[in-house]
């Protein structure tokens with residue numbers, strides 16, 4: 657069931673992350689995962705699809721684009737390298753949690769693909785592939801995830817807000833499956849529970865967000881990272897669904913102590929993430945003015961996806977408590993700060 661790593665002991669302050677594609681764990685929760693792992697606490701990452709509809713950066717591996725099985729296999733390798741860089745001990749694909757059908761053959765959840773619906777907004781692709789994750793029965797997938805949650809008994813589960821970060825249909829579906837799984841995991845199904853499978857109410861559920869004020873500072877700073885073949889974002893342009901006022905951020909993670917792990921994980925996803933640079937590297941470039949890059953210290957560096965538009969890597973990751981899920985106290989590892997804790 658579990659693909660690699662040491663199975664974390666249950667109920668020891670673990671973190672469980674639910675992501676749509678390989679690379680999302682790094683892009684939206686890399687510092688949280690690395691910080692948790694560095695503290696010696698159990699970390700489990702669940703990935704819903706293998707990202708086989710993704711575009712491929714660069715000419716060397718361009719032949720993988722459009723070849724679903726080949727790209728899926730390659731991205732599994734990139735994901736394994738990224739998880740190693742982050743120190744994550746356990747990973748599974750969501751469909752690997754399915755009970756195998758009696759007749760053999762395993763259900764695979766396929767990347768649903770996407771189309772751009774404007775800057776920072778994704779929409780459904782015109783044609784859905786067979787087995788598209790967006791069409792998967794939410795209760796069935798959530799039931800599988802709920803069983804894993806019961807066995808791991810994590811302190812914290814992290815995923816996307818209802819908009820799926822930026823609207824990708826698989827991210828929205830990953831949000832639905834996660835929320836349903838959290839509900840199912842805490843249901844007391846009397847008589848069916850067995851050892852290690854008792855109901856578990858997760859104390860804290862986090863949604864990954866971007867504080868919009870810091871995002872705009874970061875977007876403006878991207879001019880210092882300009883390079884051939886890359887485009888600059890519009891600092892005043894549209895922002896993704898996960899952008900929220902900074903005052904609504906509940907939990908922050910300092911990226912700097914784990915920056916090398918996060919940068920290493922980004923570089924592991926080479927078909928998906930390019931132009932990974934940190935402020936220090938850019939500052940050493942002849943002619944670069946360090947103070948001008950980021951006077952407030954909010955920006956760690958840059959990265960770009962296949963669209964070639966530079967995006968900031970902020971010096972802090974931000975999260976909010978899932979709406980409708982009353983958090984209960986947990987012990988945060990050093991580097992994670994609950995800036996708001998409900999009474």
Ligand SMILES: [Zn+2]
Nearest residue numbers: 676677680824
């Ligand atoms: Zn994704």
